[in-house]
Amino acid sequence: HQGYQLWMENLTLLEGFDVPAGLGPLLFFLTLLTYLVVLLGNGVVMWVIVMDQSLHRPMYVMVCHLTVCDLIGGTALLPRIMLHLLTGERRISYGAAITQAVFVHTVCLLSLCRYIAVCKPLRYHSIMTSARLHLSCALAWFIAILAIFILFMLHLNEPLCGRTVQHIYCSNRTILALACGPTPVNNLYGVFLIVFFSYAKILSVTTKQSRSESSIRSKAVQTCASHLVVYLVFEIATLILITLYRFPSVSTNIKKLLGILYILAPTTINPLVYGLVSKDLRASIIKLLSKKNHHRN
Template sequence: MAEKRNVSYVPLKQPIVFTVEGFIITRQQGYPLFVASLIVYAVMLLGNITVVTVIATDVKLHKPMYMMMCNLAACDLLGGTTVMAQLMSQFLTGNKTIGYVAAIVQVFCVHTYGSVVATILSAMAYDRYIAICQPLHYHAIMTTTRLVSLCFVAWLIPICLVMILLILTVGTPLCGTLIMHVYCSNSAILKLACIPTPINDIYGMCTIYSVTLGCFLVIAFSYVKILKACIIKQEKNSRSKAIQTCASHLTIYFLFEISGFTIFMTYSLQDISPNTRKFCSILLFIVPPTVNPIIYGIAMKDIRTRIVNLFKSNISSK
């Protein structure tokens, strides 16, 4: 909830330049942190760009499951870049200022990332449900049109919800410029409001719970059906293949949810240092985008084979 402020305060006039508090460190400590962040970001970029490139360039991988993975990798690039780019700049230069428009863009990207990952994972769970529980009708159900529609809706719904959130936020008068966070979020900006913002708060909470609960129900329904199908299947090979196919998806989902839950836990505990709390708040934008491509490479034989062949061909050509 955004804190209530005295309505007698004079709202700030445009152009507004925010100062992001960020991590409380010295300039000397910023350089090694920049190097560490750069390494993590490079691994994130390499992994996700490789996944997108392999799937996009190989016609044999133009299947629903892999195309959804491609969308997830693109979303991971959006979320990771949005936070890591500004974080590395803070570590290297010590400059923690950000313009109003840039702050709003970052808010849009941050919240879109969190929502789109959830909706794409729901679409992936539905795809696995159809593939395992209705294998004979899979190609008739998961047509190219259905696949495009699922991916389009997975992006459209979160973008529309976040746009409404930003419309409410942009019209709010602000009386401060210090954002007590590592990056710009909607709640962090609303804490600077001159007036109470009940509509923004209620809409924001309803959006978070609706997306989280809705996606959880879709995933839970899909995997309950999948579990029943695996128990009924008599063929050991079919059962093990179905479990192996779903393991990577569930791992990615739980990794994402645990990273998100960590944010709420750290902000509800009072005995945590500010730097620790802020570090936990960026795990959602570091851990899933960095680890997801590794999970794809280990669990998905087709992707692993294509990546190995890609590197072999590049080495042989040189």
């Protein structure tokens, strides 16, 4: 219908970066380097989890799903940016906006897994059985797709007055900026409360344990540390981005760059965080890489 057609037309033009003459190739190279880091880091983590039978546990199976989401998110965003930097192309596929949200919903499912592991430590393996694990992963993907469908339905009901998305990619905030009036329901739509609830519950449970139960507290730290670090990086970047948008004097290019970094930062550092925090994963990476080098020699 007419509203849908107008919505599609408004999303066909992105403002993009204001790239100074001669800097396009350099920025393209830096973006390509970032993309290679995303591919290599997440690819290695996924490869190690698949190859090492000892890592075929709920935590690492879900980490593997997270790396898939990171690869999808990076692939949806970075190649389009490279195309824009080289050719000035200002259009982007709608799949890029859709795949970005998959990562967020997987983080929520992982926080649920952490809640089960820490709050019910003695029943973890009985609660998160193999069948329930695969069902949970399938449910995470289903919820992500359903949530995005609902989000786009909310957008379709909003009359739009703008025709240009003032960013280098489509997001919930930039699309809502085109609306003719306030959109409180759309602005509040999200999944971060699930993450906050899960980790708040974990902290509540661990603080109630007696001081003699140090093993339970250390289990909570070990289980949640990597996910908390990744989530805090995401939230800090988001807070900085929201704050900068309140200062009109800040360059629009800087705002757009931070808008990309707050998505790319978790995607890029996730493999590093998991490798540093998880002893099992770090040991498996070293073991498999050493074995591969030994076979070559």
